[in-house]
Amino acid sequence: MGPTRKPNVCRQLSRRALGFFSRDAGVVQRTNLGILRALVCQESTKFKNVWTTHSKSPIAYERGRIYFDNYRCCVSSVASEPRKLYEMPKCSKSEKIEDALLWECPVGEILPNPSDYKSSLIALTAHNWLFRISATTGKVLEKIYLASYCKFRYLSWDTPQEVIAVKSAQNKGSVLARQAGIQQSVLLYLAVFHVLPFSLIGILEINKKIFGNVTDATLSHGILIVMYSSGLVRLYSFQAITEQFMQQKLDLGCACRWGGTAGTVGEAPFGIPCNIKITDTPPLLFEVSSLENAFQIGGHPWHYIITPNKKKQKGVFHICALKDNSLAKNGIQEMECCSLESDWIYFHPDASGRIIHVGPNQVKVLKLNEVENNSAQHQISEDFVILANREKNKNENLPIVTASGRVVKKNFNLLDDDPEQETFKIVDYEDELDLLSVVAVTQIDAEGKAHLDFHCNEYGTLLKSIPLVESWDVTYSHEVYFDRDLVLHIEQKPSRVFSCYVYQMVCDPAEEETTNRSCEKE
Numbered sequence: 001m002g003p004t005r006k007p008n009v010c011r012q013l014s015r016r017a018l019g020f021f022s023r024d025a026g027v028v029q030r031t032n033l034g035i036l037r038a039l040v041c042q043e044s045t046k047f048k049n050v051w052t053t054h055s056k057s058p059i060a061y062e063r064g065r066i067y068f069d070n071y072r073c074c075v076s077s078v079a080s081e082p083r084k085l086y087e088m089p090k091c092s093k094s095e096k097i098e099d100a101l102l103w104e105c106p107v108g109e110i111l112p113n114p115s116d117y118k119s120s121l122i123a124l125t126a127h128n129w130l131f132r133i134s135a136t137t138g139k140v141l142e143k144i145y146l147a148s149y150c151k152f153r154y155l156s157w158d159t160p161q162e163v164i165a166v167k168s169a170q171n172k173g174s175v176l177a178r179q180a181g182i183q184q185s186v187l188l189y190l191a192v193f194h195v196l197p198f199s200l201i202g203i204l205e206i207n208k209k210i211f212g213n214v215t216d217a218t219l220s221h222g223i224l225i226v227m228y229s230s231g232l233v234r235l236y237s238f239q240a241i242t243e244q245f246m247q248q249k250l251d252l253g254c255a256c257r258w259g260g261t262a263g264t265v266g267e268a269p270f271g272i273p274c275n276i277k278i279t280d281t282p283p284l285l286f287e288v289s290s291l292e293n294a295f296q297i298g299g300h301p302w303h304y305i306i307t308p309n310k311k312k313q314k315g316v317f318h319i320c321a322l323k324d325n326s327l328a329k330n331g332i333q334e335m336e337c338c339s340l341e342s343d344w345i346y347f348h349p350d351a352s353g354r355i356i357h358v359g360p361n362q363v364k365v366l367k368l369n370e371v372e373n374n375s376a377q378h379q380i381s382e383d384f385v386i387l388a389n390r391e392k393n394k395n396e397n398l399p400i401v402t403a404s405g406r407v408v409k410k411n412f413n414l415l416d417d418d419p420e421q422e423t424f425k426i427v428d429y430e431d432e433l434d435l436l437s438v439v440a441v442t443q444i445d446a447e448g449k450a451h452l453d454f455h456c457n458e459y460g461t462l463l464k465s466i467p468l469v470e471s472w473d474v475t476y477s478h479e480v481y482f483d484r485d486l487v488l489h490i491e492q493k494p495s496r497v498f499s500c501y502v503y504q505m506v507c508d509p510a511e512e513e514t515t516n517r518s519c520e521k522e
Contacts, residue, residue, distance in 0.1 A: 036484060037433040040505060041454060041463040047487050049469050051082045051502040059490050059498045061481050062102040063119070065135065066488070066500060071097040071123060074138060077486055077502055086138030097123045099155040101164060102135065103195055115141055116196055124155050124166060128271070132198065142198055144252060147271040150189050158192060158219040158238075163201070165219040166191040187214050189274060190224075192238070200252050200265070202242060204276040216293070223285070227293040231309040235286040245278045286322070297322060298347025299355070299368045303378070305345060317345045319355070319368075319380055329371055329379035335359040349429050350457060354383060360423045361388040363438060365460060384460030388422040388440060425450070425474075429457065430482050436460070437482040447471035452480060452487060470501050 039045060060067040066075040066082065074085045100123040111117060119135035128151070132142040146152050146166065154167040168189040185208050192201040206217045206226070216227045224236040250256060250273065252266040263270020288295060290306035291314060297304045302322035307313055319331040335343045335357060343359040355366040363386040371377040426439035436455040441448050450472040454464040468489060472478070477492040485505035492498050 033432050037435065040433065040435075040485060044507065045464075046506055047466045047503040048506045049501055050080070050504050051077075051500075052470075053500050055498045055500070056496060057498065058492075059500045060100070061479075061488050061490065062121075063104070064483065064486070065102075066502075067100070071100050071121065074135075077488065077504075080504070082502055085136060088133075088138045094127050096126050097131075098126050098153055099124045101155050101157065103132075103161060105196075109196075112197055120196075122155065122164060122195065124152060128152050130166065130193075132195075144193075144198060144266040145268040145271045146191055147189075147203070147274075148269065149274070150186075152189070152191065156218065156220075159221060162195065164193050164195055166193070167218065170216075185209050187211075188217060190217065190219060191272065192219065198252060200250055200272060202246055202250070202276040203272055203274045204238075204241065205274050205278070207278060210278050210281060225295075231289045231291055231293060233288055233290060233293055233295045234284060236282050237285055241278060241282050242276060244282065245276050247275050247277060250275055288325075296347055298353065300353035301378075303328065303368065305347070305355070315342050317357070321378065326377070328368070329377060331380055333357055333364075333366070333380065335362070335364075337361065350431065350434070355380070356427060358424060358427050361390060361421070362386065363424060363427055363436075386436075386438060386455055386460050386462075388424060390421050425478065426480050428480070428482060430454075430484075432484060434458075435463070435482070437480070439478075439480050441472050441474060443474070448474055452482065454482075466503070468501070468503075470499075 055068050057069050060071065061077075064076060064078045065085065066077055067073070068075065072090070073087045075082045076085045100121050103120045103122050105111070105117045105119070115134065120141065121131075121133040121135050123131045123133055125131065128146040128148070130144040130146060131140050133140055150168040150171065152166050153169045156165050156167070157163070158165045168191075170188050171184050171186055187206045187208055189203055189205055191203045193199065194201060204224075206214055208214070211217075211226055213228065214226055215229045218225050219238055222238050224238045224241060226234045226236070228234075248258075250265050252272075254265055256263060256265050256270070256273070258273040261270065265272055288304070288306055289309045291309050291311070292307070294307050295304060299319075303319055304322055306318050306320070307316060308318060315334060317333045319328045319333065320326060321328065333345065333355075337343060337359045341360065343357065345355060345357045348354040348356050348365070353368050355368070357364040357366060365383040365385070366380050367383040368378050369381060371379050420443050422440050422442045424438060425441050426437075428437045429435075430437055434457045436457050438453045438455060439450055440453060441450045443449075448471055450468045452466045452468065453462055454466075455462055466487060470489065470491075473491075473493075476494075479490040481488040481490075487503035489501040489503075490498065491501075
């Protein structure tokens with residue numbers, strides 16, 4: 001077959017206007033995103049820095065919204081210039097929002113209130129309240145008081161857009177208790193809720209008597225993941241734990257008597273009692289040992305990635321089958337690089353089952369295939385590689401002439417992440433446009449310069465490169481988001497100074513002016 005023809009934007013717009021895609025709403029959406037991708041990647045399209053701001057508190061970004069002052073102030077980045085959506089009343093330090101998740105209405109479910117069909121921010125406050133806040137007005141729509149027996153601090157999705165897990169800070173005991181040699185048996189708590197409408201699944205305690213010296217625990221896709229300082233990672237079924245060890249089913253807003261105290265579940269000061277207490281070791285689903293507890297599951301069929309639990313193995317990744325722990329063929333991935341920062345690896349978020357391995361000077365996209373004539377075994381092979389744009393160092397291995405006239409050859413090698421060479425810092429995936437976005441940085445004189453490259457997710461071809469106008473200091477912390485026609489760069493400087501740079505897609509003014517002049521001549 002010959003090369004695929006580029007989609008004609010005008011033709012696609014005409015077909016859409018005539019209703020050619022009306023039988024399938026998904027086709028319309030994919031067509032619209034295909035048009036946007038063509039516009040984003042065309043040569044004449046530029047990304048202009050339309051807004052820059054600075055803050056003394058962390059800046060967060062979610063789906064076209066920029067949050068300041070611990071989520072108290074929300075700015076929309078969708079308009080031609082960012083505009084404030086809302087600003088919530090000032091509050092004390094004990095009432096500030098510590099963590100938040102953006103909830104968007106799921107398709108195909110009937111919800112009790114009209115406001116439930118609009119996006120909401122699920123927010124956890126410093127004084128243990130869980131709020132559901134309108135993402136457009138900042139109005140508090142629902143609130144739940146969690147508990148007074150621990151300090152809840154972190155929010156995460158167990159099942160994206162369906163189930164949330166609220167994790168407490170680790171209970172290390174008071175100074176007096178530690179001095180007296182009194183050990184705390186409960187290490188941390190996990191509160192689990194269905195969202196929209198809010199309903200409680202339960203609050204689980206992670207107990208030292210059952211699990212041992214746990215360093216961390218979390219929930220993901222119905223699996224309780226428990227981690228240890230030795231590098232051991234253990235997996236348990238949360239549903240099985242709930243069915244076996246739930247002491248009493250609790251409903252939000254209902255009267256309850258617990259431990260001699262009566263109150264309403266989810267309201268202050270009663271809160272929510274811990275109703276899932278494990279009294280015996282639950283059935284173990286899986287366990288593995290990995291350096292720094294690094295453990296990921298993905299691929300088709302299921303595989304997992306670990307680093308052997310030895311310090312000298314840092315930067316070596318093993319890809320193994322989940323069903324029998326067998327190492328995939330070519331399953332040991334090691335990027336031969338000498339750098340200050342280690343490379344990293346993860347399953348591709350596009351659900352293709354591929355793997356992305358990022359080093360300072362290359363991005364490898366790997367695929368998982370069946371071994372020929374052996375469907376039971378799988379192998380790792382390269383799908384494509386993205387290389388940094390580097391020139392060989394001209395000063396490398398040059399002969400040096402001494403004062404006596406003796407010629408000496410000096411051999412030295414630069415680090416692979418040397419700041420004077422183009423180095424990859426961030427790799428992300430824009431799911432709606434099906435593009436890989438890669439941030440590359442080069443130190444020029446005293447300051448670093450970065451550019452954001454868009455690559456075809458299927459073949460790795462470079463489609464577009466966008467220079468970032470602000471300097472890039474490699475010693476600072478950086479986040480870069482590419483969201484449809486928006487690029488956003490958040491930078492954390494010393495002394496907790498945060499900067500936000502917003503870029504939006506625009507037509508090149510110079511080209512537009514040239515086009516207008518040529519039209520006038522005609």
